Amino acid sequence: MKIFNNTKKPTYEQHDNEKDNYYQFSSTKFESRPELKENIRVDVCIVGGGFTGIASALYLAKQGYKVLILEAKKIGSGASGRNGGQLGGGLRKEQKVIEKLLGFEHAKELWNMGLEAVEEVKNNIEQFKIDCDLKNGVLTAGYYEQDSKYFLGEIEHMQKKYNYNKYLHLDKIEIREEINSEKYYSGMLNKGSYHLHxxxxxxxxxxxxxxxxxxxxxxxxxxxxxxxxxGARIVTKKGEVRADFAVVACNGYLDDLLGNIRNKFMPINNYILATEPLGKEKASTIIKNNYAVSDTRFIIDYYRFSNDWRLIFGGGETFTKNFLSDASSYVKKRMYKVFPYLKYHKIDFCWGGTLAITVNRFPNFGSTYNNKVIYAHGFSGHGVALTTLAGKLISEYISGEKDRFNLFASIPHLTIPGGDLLRRPIYSLGVAYYKLLDTIR
Ligand SMILES: Cc1cc2nc3c(=O)[nH]c(=O)nc-3n(C[C@H](O)[C@H](O)[C@H](O)COP(=O)(O)OP(=O)(O)OC[C@H]3O[C@@H](n4cnc5c(N)ncnc54)[C@H](O)[C@@H]3O)c2cc1C
Structure with missing residues (x-):
């Protein structure tokens, strides 16, 4: 049975005419790999060479499976090579909300797995000596006056119920000492989160x-x-792979590859820029302790300094199939609202990426075709840590230990209505309401 026969321009092609983004510019090039031009038999065939696909391959290969990855473009050409680099534990939603949805025990297991995800990335960095500029601390900056109360409640809840002591509250004076902007009223620092390249x-x-x-x-x-x-037969233009299992790890770039499963999330485009290098001294007058930052709005700003002291500033989303033609002006506008004094500095890079947002903001894990085709996507902008964990859980699933994968797979997901024609407008309408709240609150 055939499940994909796409005639539209695939989402992964939207980056084709771009210049190098900052991350490509600042990485040692990864030696190109060949195109598949033969028929091969392996244990597991992975589709997609982002964090989810590569991590799945790594953990499966460690267990002795013969693994092959098929990437449409270059590895890391999707969101994994384009994101804000914030390595956060937990899920995209607060624990209190997760408890209400799934019950305390399930919520606690997911929280612990979120912590494990961060540890797993750190372990990989340490074990494989990956030089990727890991730094401690992610700060949520309160954009609204009422955020302080929310932060204090969250900190208390996490201490009491989860024994988590790595959240610290910042009042108005402290947040403005930490971030040189008049936009914020309070903050919540997470010393258990990190940022990286x-x-x-x-x-x-x-x-x-x-x-x-x-x-x-x-x-x-x-x-x-x-x-x-x-198992599965995975077909490319010039070759094919037969495997006991296929893992589909395409996230926001999935298109029709798994049929209607794409309606479990909305692919959205998000944009980032990198300024010219500002120097360590100037950087420390902008973000005193070199934390990564995101704010509390529905459409967030997020930013941090790179190792060579460029401000990497992300923010703003679009829901159309194509990227904005002038993303730089779009992101600059947001950045100047927070840091007006950066107007005098050059912007060296600007780029976009596609992520996958589910309605409830939980990732969507599952399997199809008699459990021979496994998928994990819908990380909802919170995938830097969770994708490595996803890879580990997929390897457990394939080796027969399914319980931990199923903790995610058992979470119910709504289907975004409207089909190919109306899905984007319907979602955009919903988001427009929350955007409006961002501007009038
Ligand atoms: C601008 C931006 C900022 C973000 N910031 C953060 C952040 O700070 N912190 C955080 O936690 N998360 C962040 N995210 C989300 C995070 O980047 C993603 O959740 C994560 O990278 C998803 O990884 P992935 O491997 O599942 O998907 P991707 O990295 O998108 O990889 C999917 C791959 O599949 C390939 N592919 C697609 N179709 C096919 C096909 N038919 N055949 C073969 N290959 C195919 C694509 O080419 C792509 O390489 C951000 C995302 C974006 C876009």
Whole structure:
């Protein structure tokens, strides 16, 4: 049975005419891998060479599976090589909300797995000596006066119920000492979160996978996945792979590859820029302790300094199939509202990426085709840590230990209505309401 036959321009092609983004510019190039031009048999075939795909390959290869990755473009050309680099534990929603939705025990297990995700990334960095500029501390900056009360409640709840003591509250004076902007009223620092250079981390785990004999093919988009008697047949333009299992790790770039499963999330485009290097001294007058920052609005700003002291500032989303033609003006406008004095500095890079947002903001894990095709996507802008964990859980699932994968897979997800024609307008309308709240609150 055929489940994909896409005639539209695939989402992964939208980056084709871009210049290098800052992460590509500042990474040691990853040696190109060949295109698939033959028929191969492996244990597991992975579709997508982002964090989820590469991490799945790494953990599976560690267990002795023969693994092959098919990437449509270059590895890291999706969101994993384009994001804000914030390595946060937990999920995208607050624990109190998760408890209400799933019950305390389930919520606690997910929280612990969120912490494990961060630890797992840190362990990989340490074990494989990946030089990816890891720094401690992520600060949520309160954009609204009432945020302080919310932060204090959250800190108390997390201490009492989860014994989590890494959140610290910042009042108005403290947040303005920490971030040189008049926009914020309070803050909540998470000392259990980090920031890093995402593409260097991705190349680091990809290099380890190669050492474990994982085969990586680039410029090899998968056109179809067929169910077979014992697994799956994965077809590209010039070759095909037969495998006991296929793992689909395409997140916001999935398109029709798994049929209607794409309606469990909305692909949205988010944009980032990098200023010219500002120097360590100037940087420390902007963010005193070099934390990564995001704010409390529905459409957030997020930013941090790179190792060479550029401000990497992200913010603003679009829901159309194509990227903005002038993303730089769009992001600059947001940045100047927070840091008007940065108008006098050059912007060296600006780029966008596609992420996958689910209605409830939980990632969408599951399996299809008699449990032979496994997928994990919908990380909802919170995937830098969770994708590495997803890779670990997928490897557990394939080796027969399904419980932890199922803790995610059992979370119910709404389908975004409207089909191909109306899904984007319907979602945009919903978001417009929250955007309006951002401006009038
Ligand atoms: C601008 C931006 C900022 C973000 N900031 C943060 C942040 O600070 N912190 C955080 O936690 N998360 C952040 N995220 C989210 C995070 O980057 C993602 O959740 C994560 O990278 C998803 O990884 P992935 O491997 O699942 O998908 P991706 O990295 O998107 O990889 C999917 C891959 O699949 C490939 N592919 C698609 N179709 C096919 C096909 N048919 N055949 C073969 N290959 C295919 C694509 O080319 C792509 O390389 C951000 C995302 C964006 C876009």
């Amino acid at each position: 995402p593409l260097k981390y991705l190349y680091g785990i990809a290099n380890e996978s190669l050492k474990l004999k994982v085969d990586i093919y680039e410029n090899s988009p998968v056109l179809k996945i067929h169910q077979t008697e014992n």
